[in-house]
Amino acid sequence: MTPQLLPLIAAPRHGSRSRATCHYRCNNACDAPVPNETAHPEMRDLVEGTLARRSLLKGGAIGAGALVVGGLGSAAPAAAANGAAGRGRQTSDVGRAAFTPVAPNRTDALTNAPEFTHNVVIRWGDPVEADAPRFDAHAQTPEAQARQFGYNNDYVGVLPLTGRSALLVTNHEYTDENLMFLADTYDDATVKKIAMAAHGMAVVTIERGRAKGSWIRSNHRRARHNRRITVHTEFAFRGPAAGHELLRTAAEPTGTRVLGTFGNCAGGTTPWGTVLSGEENFNGYFDASGAVDPANATSFKRYGLATAAATNRGWSSVDERFDLSKHPHEAYRFGWVVEVDPYEPGSTPVKQTMLGRFKHEGANVTLSESGHAVAYMGDDERGDYLYKFVSADRFRRGDSPAARAHNKTLLTRGTLYVAKFVGDGTGDGEFDGAGTWIALTSDTRSHVPGMSVAEVLVNTRLAADTVGPTKMDRPEDVEPNPVNGKIYAALTNNSDRGVKYPTDETNPLASSMVRASLDAPLTSKSGNRNGYVLELTELGNDHTATKFTWDLFLVCGDPAAPETYFAGYDKSKVSPISCPDNVAFDKVGNLWISTDGNVLGSNDGLFRVPVAGPDRGRVEQFLTVPFGAETCGPLVTEDQLSVFVAVQHPGETDGATFEAPSSTWPHTDGFPRPSVVVSYRR
Numbered sequence: 001m002t003p004q005l006l007p008l009i010a011a012p013r014h015g016s017r018s019r020a021t022c023h024y025r026c027n028n029a030c031d032a033p034v035p036n037e038t039a040h041p042e043m044r045d046l047v048e049g050t051l052a053r054r055s056l057l058k059g060g061a062i063g064a065g066a067l068v069v070g071g072l073g074s075a076a077p078a079a080a081a082n083g084a085a086g087r088g089r090q091t092s093d094v095g096r097a098a099f100t101p102v103a104p105n106r107t108d109a110l111t112n113a114p115e116f117t118h119n120v121v122i123r124w125g126d127p128v129e130a131d132a133p134r135f136d137a138h139a140q141t142p143e144a145q146a147r148q149f150g151y152n153n154d155y156v157g158v159l160p161l162t163g164r165s166a167l168l169v170t171n172h173e174y175t176d177e178n179l180m181f182l183a184d185t186y187d188d189a190t191v192k193k194i195a196m197a198a199h200g201m202a203v204v205t206i207e208r209g210r211a212k213g214s215w216i217r218s219n220h221r222r223a224r225h226n227r228r229i230t231v232h233t234e235f236a237f238r239g240p241a242a243g244h245e246l247l248r249t250a251a252e253p254t255g256t257r258v259l260g261t262f263g264n265c266a267g268g269t270t271p272w273g274t275v276l277s278g279e280e281n282f283n284g285y286f287d288a289s290g291a292v293d294p295a296n297a298t299s300f301k302r303y304g305l306a307t308a309a310a311t312n313r314g315w316s317s318v319d320e321r322f323d324l325s326k327h328p329h330e331a332y333r334f335g336w337v338v339e340v341d342p343y344e345p346g347s348t349p350v351k352q353t354m355l356g357r358f359k360h361e362g363a364n365v366t367l368s369e370s371g372h373a374v375a376y377m378g379d380d381e382r383g384d385y386l387y388k389f390v391s392a393d394r395f396r397r398g399d400s401p402a403a404r405a406h407n408k409t410l411l412t413r414g415t416l417y418v419a420k421f422v423g424d425g426t427g428d429g430e431f432d433g434a435g436t437w438i439a440l441t442s443d444t445r446s447h448v449p450g451m452s453v454a455e456v457l458v459n460t461r462l463a464a465d466t467v468g469p470t471k472m473d474r475p476e477d478v479e480p481n482p483v484n485g486k487i488y489a490a491l492t493n494n495s496d497r498g499v500k501y502p503t504d505e506t507n508p509l510a511s512s513m514v515r516a517s518l519d520a521p522l523t524s525k526s527g528n529r530n531g532y533v534l535e536l537t538e539l540g541n542d543h544t545a546t547k548f549t550w551d552l553f554l555v556c557g558d559p560a561a562p563e564t565y566f567a568g569y570d571k572s573k574v575s576p577i578s579c580p581d582n583v584a585f586d587k588v589g590n591l592w593i594s595t596d597g598n599v600l601g602s603n604d605g606l607f608r609v610p611v612a613g614p615d616r617g618r619v620e621q622f623l624t625v626p627f628g629a630e631t632c633g634p635l636v637t638e639d640q641l642s643v644f645v646a647v648q649h650p651g652e653t654d655g656a657t658f659e660a661p662s663s664t665w666p667h668t669d670g671f672p673r674p675s676v677v678v679s680y681r682r
Helices: 020-028 050-054 188-198 294-302 326-332 399-407 454-456 459-465
Strands: 117-125 155-162 165-172 200-208 215-216 227-229 234-238 257-259 265-268 275-281 337-340 350-352 364-367 370-380 381-386 386-394 414-423 432-442 473-481 487-491 513-516 523-526 531-537 547-555 580-585 593-595 606-609 621-626 630-636 643-648 675-681
Touching: 117 200, 117 215, 117 621, 155 265, 155 275, 155 643, 155 675, 165 265, 188 606, 200 337, 265 473, 294 326, 294 459, 364 473, 370 487, 432 454, 454 459, 473 580, 487 580, 531 580, 580 630, 593 630, 606 630, 621 643
Parallel strands: 155 630, 234 350
Antiparallel strands: 117 675, 155 165, 165 200, 200 215, 200 227, 234 257, 265 275, 275 337, 337 350, 364 370, 370 386, 370 473, 386 414, 414 432, 432 547, 473 487, 487 531, 513 523, 531 547, 580 593, 593 606, 606 621, 630 643, 643 675
């Protein structure tokens, strides 16, 4: 019989997130004590009352001509507002094309701006490897799932191949057994083994469709690059921590190899053509059947690892290495950034220890003017930090095998930093200031007294705690803009902001406006529930610099609410936006934001926002995802014709089951299937 791992409860918990999402994805992290117990200042002594002053500044109050759309008492831009200079309505270039913003809605469909359409590229269960069988939801096996497209796709990367083909690389973050399995069909062990095979990553060959900007899945039997990476795939450790005693286990005593990856959230494509993937909520996969060695207690607590009771996964019942009582070092082997070469399907994926170990949302690499590889990363936890890595060696240009081999070593040597922010101290009502990147370790020298290089990298949170960085509100995707060189970080939300967490210039919101449904009124709630987007400028626009300035580019929420801010843009002409999660950029430098957990009553969506010129801060909603889903990805292709998104956990609402789903998107079956979608102009 399929185990019912979650009571069927109807009330949502955090915004539009269901109890099911909190349970399966992050093991109810918001209910647990905050792992960061340090007393580091959160800027509360620097600036007080900036929110109240902000409402008196330009853009702080909604304009008199605000429109009301779809029953939502908020500003929404009219189609006529899209006639900005330099934008042609007929162009297929998604960075410059005008479109009619999508109104807030709760429909069980992917809804594009009317000038655009979309097609599904690949769904959960579709064949990936050459010998993969056709998907049958009523007769699943671990062996079949390990060769089919996994569950809950998150990051999306598209890398050029030849001619009209490309390689689609995705993460498979987590599983929801309530929605995956028909009751009374599988025993407990089989359910767990199938779920394990549905985690990880996939490399899929795709090709251009007939419509301009469309993409379809290539025949998997002839696609030699296609590959599934699961919990059982062998990885190699690289960098200074490889071989350290904390990475050694009885099954793998060298500490240089590890099986699998899971909890993979966002990622990034490197300039040398590999894909990085962040292992995020790995802690929820381990449990303890008995006492745990007290030598690990401090680290386990800081990383939120359970040591007293079973987690929601219970994988230790089918794979002993997930039992911390028996194999405590196994937990140290997860929480890394993994690097996969999609062009070499037989290559061994790598876990890059030089990038540190924490709840990686992802890692995004750019090249400095001096040729150093610089990776930006966020630790997606309430009260945790932003990080940066700068390589010791320089990028080699060219397509020769020697150049590519060299570039694939760039993330193994360099310096890892953590960010400390300060306000400008002027009390001017602006959310801005300066900051410093504090060195934690290089590959040869630790900057943390009492910790070796390897210890800093394995227990990066503990190391960072010692140098006084700034606690942030769930720093998720952190990406450099390839056009203006600035760094944009999505700080999704913190419902405890203003309650357990103080307000300050970097973390400003003491209250925010939320809505139970499209028909419900806005109500004030404590905490930063709508999130914001941080904009960083490195000193001299040099990504290797150790100083930066910052401002809050967006303070998200309903434009009718006084605390919201859209980079000074007219609030009567923007779409409401809540809970920014992942970010991306198009060729002209526009910021694209996907959301997760919208608290304004609408489905989550994807938004385009110019970051410069007269339209700076003009948020326009490009699409919404189906009921119960989260918008992941996103990615705008180099030719600017296609926008990819991963639709994660459609229909993941409380009480929904395989037999009684709340969504059937993409409406090819009687149950929901997480899928990758591409949008393009009609």
